[in-house]
Amino acid sequence: MALIVQKYGGTSVGSVERIGAVADRILKCHQDGHQLIVVVSAMSGETNRLIGLARALTSQPSPRELDVLVSTGEQVSMALLTMALHSRGIDALSLKGSQVAITTDSVHSKARIQSIDDRRLRAELDQGKVVVVAGFQGVDQNGETTTLGRGGSDTSAVALAAAVNAQECQIYTDVDGVYTTDPRVVDGAQRLDRITFEEMLEMASMGSKVLQLRSVEFAGKYQVPLRVLSSFKEGPGTLIKMDEDDVMEAPTIAGIAFNRDEAKLTVIGVPDTPGIAYQILGPVGEANIEVDVILQNVGDEGKTDFTFTVSRNDLEKAEVILESRIAELGALEWRSDSKIAKVSVVGVGMRSHAGVAANMFKALADVGVNIQMISTSEIKISVIIEEKFLELAVRTLHSAFGLDAVEAGDAGD
């Protein structure tokens, strides 16, 4: 008998029929003898409906009242799912964030969990009950309703799993696992049986948006084994866990991630002096623009070129900032390019294997893809390329690192 936390997202509980299907799945797990805490999101569309009502009344709804408003979405789901469980003969009860209690700080709409009281949870589980908990919501020390920010139900689930020391935290979603790359780009993309937290973080931040990033960090920090599964399709999903010895035997590369949503800015001919990076990026950061890849070329005659990438949405804002700073910086000019994309090879195994970077660059060169920028971390190598080469680059690398379905198991470094 295991203690399992399951989380069902908005699509999984999007209609009474789907809620019924979730109840059937829980019934099976319950019959297998497991103890279950189930975390639910609002029915898909509900949160947007509620926010729409608020926006129709005011352009700047109070964060406190917005939390009171949107937290009703999860309450509706949890009550409905609990009823569906009752109708299948399962003893179940629902608990709001405040009833658990999931205590957070008081930052409405993006509260952080401070502590979870596991006494009520354990008492109900010990009585043989399935406990259904509203995701996304908590309560601060003054009894005010708070929310964790959109997508926060994943974080609720992981935090609950950590609090009760669950064997596994299962995130049911509309995909059946984490893939070696986007199956829409590469036909041979394969579902991974397992992946490490670090790899998952790199994959998730690159647009393989299966899980909310924060929940993966949280799971890694508290060493909660996470499993991503489909609500609609049977299967083992993908297990995300610590980088243990047995994982070391896994292929070097976990997958190929990519991101189209990048734009590049280059400041040309800036004085190559200490602090120049801060002088350029300081104002950008203050404008809440997130910077991804940063590259400073080796200086030549006291001048250097400084390049960084931002999200395409922020390009125009960043351009305005550079334009206003260019004289002050003593730079010659600035340029921007939104027709770029980032492709990354991700794998915890590359720590201990040489040659991954070389293989990557050779494979891209062989098909004529020019690399504009390179950025590396311990478990990831990213390149910025022209956007039109994105699909070609992803397919080439997926194949070069032995990730294609037909070649499964043949991966080498």
Place this chain on the structure above:
Amino acid sequence: MALIVQKYGGTSVGSVERIGAVADRILKCHQDGHQLIVVVSAMSGETNRLIGLARALTSQPSPRELDVLVSTGEQVSMALLTMALHSRGIDALSLKGSQVAITTDSVHSKARIQSIDDRRLRAELDQGKVVVVAGFQGVDQNGETTTLGRGGSDTSAVALAAAVNAQECQIYTDVDGVYTTDPRVVDGAQRLDRITFEEMLEMASMGSKVLQLRSVEFAGKYQVPLRVLSSFKEGPGTLIKMDEDDVMEAPTIAGIAFNRDEAKLTVIGVPDTPGIAYQILGPVGEANIEVDVILQNVGDEGKTDFTFTVSRNDLEKAEVILESRIAELGALEWRSDSKIAKVSVVGVGMRSHAGVAANMFKALADVGVNIQMISTSEIKISVIIEEKFLELAVRTLHSAFGLDAVEAGDAGD
């Protein structure tokens, strides 16, 4: 400066436009210098939508979970109204039943209020805030969400008014007051400026369903002046308060109430022995059938006829019970009639005035309406008549007791 509790029903907050109109009304009252607690119902249709979702999942939803589900409706309204107040520059905040706290017993879906903590309310009011409270909901001693039963927001408002000793509890609804009778039946029906609690109870129970009966009882018990007003139309509405001296000068009769939803059952030739009423009505009550008028004729040769009325919905169930008991009762036969209606003359003044009954019977006889049954209380005289005479009887009595608009003030006894 007065402390006022206002309650807005589902129709009054049925859309963002209407919520805006309610906010405008509150703004005006706030600018007049009054302290305000505002109780809101769920947006019209919302409670039914939620119950519909539950029914799609199970025919017997758990009362606990149903309370969790439907209590979200008022939370949505209170958050939206508070946002609308903010956008008008009013300092306001919303409080759930649990946040007030409104403590109830643990009878889900029809909980009774046990106590209201006025400390938070007073603290917020003292800071100049308008406090918006979710109607219909409370919390039991274990922190479980409870609801007061449908229409319970009126009760919430009255209980809050009693707890903070408000000068007035204003119930905003879709009618602009209590009328002498149904304006759809009598053109000359007039809005009453004031009415006593007792008269209101008799009027309400007869189908003038302006206020939930329980809230009127509650208001009477705690001597909270109640005012019924329209959300959509300016006007003073109708003030419901204690029978004070100045009210004694009011016309004898407050209004003419009626009810079409009645059916009559007669047991003929039952032995005229003690306990026969219980033998007949006991099984009826056990089947949760409410009995209204009860009449036992004077016995003749040890036999008597026993007649009672029930709601038409319950007629068939009552007939089955009588059929199964007829032999046991030693009765000759039973008969039923669903083509009846009840008309009542209501007025606290009739306590001290003779002749009301005589006037009523004469007026009906003059227009040829035959009276089948008569039932009287201290402030009401009801007659059961053939349904087809209902409108004629109501108009006749409305006129006979001087209630018609053109004859206003000419009422005599």
